Amino acid sequence: MPIKTFLKTAAMSGIMSLAVIGHSFADDWVIKDSASDVVTTADQLIAAIDEAGATVFARVDHAAGAQSVDAELAPMTLVIFGNPKLGTPILQAEPKTGLDLPLRVLIWEAEGTTKIGYLEPDELKDRYDVEGADKVFEMMNGALNKLTDAAAK
Template structure:
């Protein structure tokens, strides 16, 4: 019999992969920046900025390591999942389905030798679910993502 926490780990991993795939379909709603540093250093800077801002990093997923585990190759790619209940809770109170896209996810990847960092524009999230009544949270989210990703690319 497998320990109970194994089921939670497998379920959480599957959920995160589903969430990542959901956002990838909205490429035209992405905000993408370039970073002069490697994927790993950019992710480290993002995590440090998130912590300094008082938010919580829930997961850091190394997609390239996952590919390597099955003897496949993938350019460096890391997904950072983080959030702050003060921002996300009002959004999910207004529309519970937004919980599929929260907490926030930022993808950092290597593209032909250039490190990129990207995320779904919060305006697209608000539009996707026709959310009303959480405008302040979306404004705060948009400002936080801009600030945090700028810190990661410095």
Template structure:
């Protein structure tokens, strides 16, 4: 009987650990957050390369830490990369022009206590935020692309 309780406890603990791990990669505010073993700059470089290789366009790369430095303030390394593909974004913008506030896609890469993080808004959250009806295929493709691109950048 004691072995049964130990196994049940172990299974419960494993399930709790799995749930905690899953939740840490998907923040409650709709962001999907991953860790990278590379620096912020290297991770941003890898993201830009993956985006360009995929045929999308990088519209901007914003170095927030450099901006803070310009006013003699300190900020941990933080870079925003904005990119998109009109084949994916246009159907969304046709269905809900206000989604242009969140498009092109933005991926934030930052240093969090020595650990590089890479995060982006879950396309499902974007769809819900702007009450987009239709463009389901575009959102599915966007979700897959963001997942693959950020995976490539975080490795």
């Protein structure tokens, strides 16, 4: 299979996976409208993360990835970030949570509106049956809410 065909197939599989995941966990998402476009909202989120003392590990431009294989995708950026003070106790309690940590926030355009969303930390807690880290999950929820509020302005 030529590399270009492989990349197109991989990109479309990823896009379809996002659609399935988004549908499956729709009730566990916190989704907010942003007053800015996707790029500006992502910039504001990263600034808020930096100001909070957390670490940004990656900024993934899904639309650019789609464009690289001659596919179209509305503006969509994933920001991956974390703070070892919050993540480490959860990873110690259940190492499999490392699949979902560090935290991820998705910013996308839908019907002319910029959306910013994330899975509720309790979803992570329930998915992996994490015990003994309730306070950390509460702090994580508060941090995600505060950071996404700052980004959505």
